[in-house]
Amino acid sequence: MELSLVRSLMDKEFYDDHRGAKCPDRLFSKDVRKIKQAIDTAMDRYERTITPDEIEALFMSNNPTLTTAQKGAYSSLFNQIKRKPNGQRHSTRGAV
Numbered sequence: 390m391e392l393s394l395v396r397s398l399m400d401k402e403f404y405d406d407h408r409g410a411k412c413p414d415r416l417f418s419k420d421v422r423k424i425k426q427a428i429d430t431a432m433d434r435y436e437r438t439i440t441p442d443e444i445e446a447l448f449m450s451n452n453p454t455l456t457t458a459q460k461g462a463y464s465s466l467f468n469q470i471k472r473k474p475n476g477q478r479h480s481t482r483g484a485v
Contacts, residue, residue, distance in 0.1 A: 396441065398412065399441065401432065402438075428444055430451070431443065431447055445464075448467075449463070
């Protein structure tokens with residue numbers, strides 16, 4: 390569930406409606422909290438809807454001291470975030 394919420398927070402409108410006290414960092418586990426904080430940074434910086442790939446790239450570039458094991462664990466989390474609830478990959482292709 391927390392990964393679904395993280396994915397939803399990547400949408401600018403949803404983020405604006407749920408930021409701050411409505412969606413505090415303490416709702417998330419330690420590792421997912423770090424991803425949520427990367428979303429906060431991206432929303433402040435870009436002020437638009439962001440993709441899971443963009444968050445992953447921003448997160449990895451802002452955390453250059455992660456060990457190989459930590460990078461693998463976060464990559465696994467990002468892969469889960471990229472998936473839709475029915476198991477399909479999140480894609481904007483064909484969106485109207």
